[in-house]
Amino acid sequence: MPRRTADEVRGNEEGDANSAKRARTEDNRPTAADEEQPNNGSAAAGRPFSEFNLSSGIVQALEKQGIVSLFPVQALTFEAIMRGEDVLVQARTGSGKTLAFGIPIIEKLNSLKEGPTRGRGPAAVIFCPTRELAIQVRDVIAGISGGLSVTALYGGVAYNVQERALYSGVDVVVATPGRAKDFLEKGTLRFDRVKMVCLDEADHMLDIGFKEDIELLLQRVAEQNGSVPNEPKHQTLLFSATVPDWVHTCSFISKNKKFIDMVGQGAMRAANTIKFYRRKCSFGEVSGMLADLVKAYSGRHGRTLVFTNTKKNLPMVDLVIQCAPPTDIDAFIHRAGRTGRAGRKGVCVMLHQPKDEYIVERIERHAKIKFEVLPAPTREEILKAVARDAAEDLARVERSATNLFLEQAAELLKDADPTEILASAIAVMSGYTSNITKRGLITGAQGSSTIQMVGQRPLPIHAFCSILRNNLGDHLFTRCRDITLLQDMPGCVFDVPEELVPQILAAPIHGMELSVIETLPPIIARELHSGGRGGGGGGGGHQHRYRGGGGGGGYRGNNYHTNRRRY
Structure with missing residues (x-):
């Protein structure tokens, strides 16, 4: 595994800083340019506005935000939506989905030429799973809406402000299911004018937790706008980064719907501008590791979004850190998609405990991505990063x-x-x-150093463990953490507490050269399915790595048995 430096991980930050400032509005809300330019191409990848029947108002609004063409998902869906077809669209997060439904919705509502009467109900309703996404979608669509009224309904705020907007009359409502249901039951929200219904993040909207509310809301739409069975008076649009098979069979979307797949079977489901890293980290080390990662890989002038059990939207994100691997693969993809937007490069780092290796493997398999193992930021990298930030502050x-x-x-x-x-x-x-405080390059543990031991010929991992135990004794050997084979040299590396470094370096190990290293060389990543777990006090073995621990066993498959002293 090649060592990735902080500069390599952080490399896109300086080049993107100016464009990020230009794309952001004065009140720091996301613009369409923030959220909608796709993450896999430049303007040259789009199709010019002249190829589509776009109104001058839409074109001017988009150009004002730096958008000069329709990108693939927008171009492939525009005509079908304008023809009134139901569509089911699978596209990566950050590829331009919001404008893909937002542009034709605004164009179609403008063509109705209905006057702005007070108290009118919405002609288009967009449902989103979270308040953050609802606000984001509202802001993007409002940026191209011209004279149409766009409002968002979501929980966590007082009802009266949102009620006033409904009493004044609206054209487009962007809502979370719970708040929409509340206003519907109060009679404040009516669906009698609804011509278009859109579900953003449709897989989440139709999953457990939202499905009942969505079905009720769509039933009320059909009842209030005069639809009859199999002949709805509204058009249904489903947009999602993932489309499970059961979404295709939903009763409220036409059997003749147009399915547009921008991802493809077997393709990576996350944005291809995102670099994925994982960092093994024990629970007690998470807070310290977060601080080091942000300083080294994003810095004071970058924008970082840290995901725990709660989340808050932040536009123009350079670095996403997931503090633990979510068991829901779709949740991982949606979280990672907060970076790598608008043609910018992004970085997603996932912290995980050793026991969660199987979840990491499952995410890689289902999301069609490959994590690089990210060593803990070194002291030198952190110092270089914070010094660079300080120099920028001085210049300002x-x-x-x-x-x-x-x-x-x-x-x-x-x-x-x-x-x-x-x-x-x-x-x-x-x-x-x-x-x-130094961190071990392998474990990330504070107060640890990393030692490299190199011999004259390649040996299996259990042989290196045997050499270390025989020469260091149990009291030192059991403090060696994550003994791992080197990729390009006949040796291994391991982490130890700093106070034990002099004793280990002084040990007379024949034929071996020991040294403290500050940069992790290429190592052989552990094969998650190989070897066995340690017994007793916590040692553990795998084909290329021994985790160490107080007297536990390991390497049953490779004849390394700590408890029986057999090597």
Whole structure:
């Protein structure tokens, strides 16, 4: 496994910074350019507006936001939606789905030429699974709506503000099922004008937890707009990053629907501009690891979204960190899709405990992605990253502010070296006024160092373990963590507590060269299905790695038995 440096992971940040600023509105809400330009191509990948029957108002609104063409999912769905067909669209998160339904919805509603009467119900309803997505969709569609009224209904806020919007009259409602159901029961929300219904993230909307509410809402739409069985008076649009087989059989979408698959069988379901990394991390190390990852791979001027059990939307994200692997594969894909949007590169890092390796393998298999194992950020990488951020901050200080501190600066420089004073100032700005604790490059454990042991010929992992135990003794060997084979050299690497490093380096191990390393060389990634778990006190063996632990067993399949001293 090649070592990825923080600069390689973080490489897209500086190049994308200016475009990110241009794409963001003054109130920091996402624009269509934030959310809708696809993540797998530049403007050249799109089709020019002139190929489609788009109104000048839509074209001007899109161009104002830096969008100059329709991208694949928008181009392939536009004509079918404009013809009034029901459509089921599978497309990756970030590929432009919102504008794919938003543009034709606005075009069709404008063609109705209905006046803005007070108290009118919506002509189009878009259902979203979360308030964050509802707000995001509302903002994107409002950016191209012209004179049409677009409002969002979602929980977590008072009813009265949203009620006032409904009383005034609306053309497009973007709603979460729960809040829409509340307003429907109160009689505040009516569906008698509805001509178009769209489900965004349709797989989630039709799954357990939403399905009953969605079925009720769609039933009310049919009842109130005068539909009859098998002859609905509204058009149904389903958009999703994943489309399980059962979605095709939904009763409320036409059997003659047009299915547009932008992903394909066997293709990677997440955006192809996202680099996926995983970092093994024990529960107690998560908070410290999060801080180091953000500093090293995103920095103070990047934008990071950390997923736990709750989430909040953030546009223009550079780095997504998932603190634990979700058991729902679709949830992983949707979370990862918050980065790698609008043609920008993105990074998704997933932290996981050793016991969750099987979930990692399952995500790779079903999402058609491949994680790279991400070593813990080194002390040098963290220092380089925070120093770079501090230098950027210094460059942004206005002259008028600098003048306020000239007297104190001159006083400091009287009896001190200017370079040392500036270095101290950068340390304070970066939040590091004392030494930074080292982390093991393999385990990420704080207060650990990584030792490399290289011999003269290749040996299996259990042989290296035998050599270490025989020469270090049980008291030191059991403190060696994640002994792992090197890929390009006849040796292994392992993490140990810093205080034990002198003892281990001083051990006379014949034919072996031991050294502390600061950068992890290529290692042989563990095969998740090989070997066996340790017994007793927690050791564990696999084909290429021994996890270590207090006296436990390992390598039953490879004849390494800690408890029986057989190698």
